[in-house]
Amino acid sequence: MHTKTLHQAMPxxxxxxxxxxxxxxxxxxxxAQTDGRTIWLPDLPAASNLRPVAWGFLAHEASHVRHTDMAVFQSAGAASPLRQHLLNILEDIRIERAIRHQYPGTRATLERVIDWMLAEGQLKAPQAGEHPARILTGFLLLSLRARALGQTALIPHATAAEQVLRQTFPASLVHRLLGLMSRVGGLTNTAEAAALATQIEGLLEEEAEAQPPTNQASDGDSGQSDEANDEVAGQGSPGADPETAETDAENAADPSPADDATDDEMADKDDAQSADVESGTDGDSGDDTGDGNTSGDGVSGQSDAQDTVDQIRQALAATTDDLDGDLFEATSLMLGQAGADGSSPLLLPAAEEARVDPLRGKLVLDEAQATSRTLLVRLQGLVQASRLDRPLPVHQGRKLIPNRLHRAGVGEGRLFARKTARTTPNTAVHLLVDLSGSMSRQVTTSMRAYQVALEAALALALALDRIPGVSVAVTAFPGESGDEATVTRLLQHGQRPAARAGAFAQSPHGSTPLAQGLWFAAADLLLRPEPRRLILTLTDGEPDDPALALSVIAQCEQAGLELSGLGIQHDVSLLFRHSRVIEAVDDLKQALFGLAERLLV
Known part of the structure; x- marks a missing residue:
């Protein structure tokens, strides 16, 4: 692993x-990817400058997992490459707004990804002459992130992208597009984002079918744009006004420099600049327009109109190759390459819930309670005895200690009692049970090794659950499929062992991925509030990778975790500083409780 400080370990x-x-x-x-349910990240060194990028990627993808309806997303995106790209932009904005609302700290986390993309040249304004679809989607991405998400580092790029957009598409389309963009802040689900993407695509289709006057002067653009704006304001979809009002309220609560002027004001200003350029007032463009000084030339106007229609149709017919990739695709590739350059061979296992067998669980529970009642009482008695108040004799106080009064005659002054604070164990325990294939061997006439181990684990969980200040979890490794990348959760912190007895009816499978099991238990305990954290491991063989297991154990100890190993007819003293070996599996319960006593009392 990349770090010797477990608290900083990426997993x-x-x-x-x-x-x-x-x-x-x-x-x-x-x-670095997600399938809509699980997120994968490579292990990166603590000093890697990609660590903040990885946290931003995790926050973004976690927001997709939490808030995106993948069925709606995939169905709507299948209509065309352009609509899929538009939907992806809108949905990214929506889900990032949602996760920022729930977890405000993710705003800075996500902005670090944007800063990295800008520094790496992964994010920039489209250039004039690029494919019209790329110009359109590039403007939407930069402008919406600058305005709706307040990512101010993108404001210069969004401004440049808007200038290119206005050079490529007619002013009427730009104005109507700005009107639709104002609805992004009111999107509440994936279906609404898909509907807005469809409207934007439909706007392009309407503009392509329109026949603008061929002798339209540049000064008329502003009037046409005003009419288009009135149309958007008056003919928007039902509920458009409330959503716009909601967006305005949100922008007022979270202002950004890009929101100082309204869309209409910015559009009118740019229209005026465009008119100056077309009329030749700009000295740099005077020579270029010398041959076509008459803006009312029918042939020239007809040619410009046809070029505009062609640009819109090109945008509508865009293929995947004509569009930029997903915004976080470059991030995913870069993180994957960093992982390939030297990632740890150790995966933090995914936890799967144990299949519960109520009938077998009742039998296991009855057996655990019947055979372990004496041990339960013994463990509880020892822990409770260690917590009894013991008055401390002092020289002054309000309460005398009667059985010390006779010492006053010989000069003893410590005759008063001072109460000592009662301390609870305040301990979190994680019990790991080896369910490798070797645990299937017969150890008694009626039981196999894994059955004895699971019964002992349940008995200990029942005992610890009854002690105030102790929280217990039980995990079996490997998972039910025998895959080292998974573990099976039999009992989580806060669950009642008796109610989870059916989860302890498991069967052995696979090898002995001890390192992965310890890694999972360490991750679980380091998130617990208890100051003392213990890992108890039951195993009957050598781990698959002893060196890796030793590395995990060393990091656990450096992080303040206490580890003990119980070897079932196998010596584990080379792995665990505190260990015990049992030769007769019938002694497993007694040995396990002995370890618990030593650690808790």
């Missing part, structure tokens, strides 16, 4: 963020 930080966002994350390998 631990990523897990904390993933739990905060309520999504599943797997760290390791060379992929």
């Amino acid at each position: 631990i930080v990523a897990t904390a963020l993933a739990r905060k966002f309520g999504v599943a994350v797997i760290v390791g390998g060379t992929q």
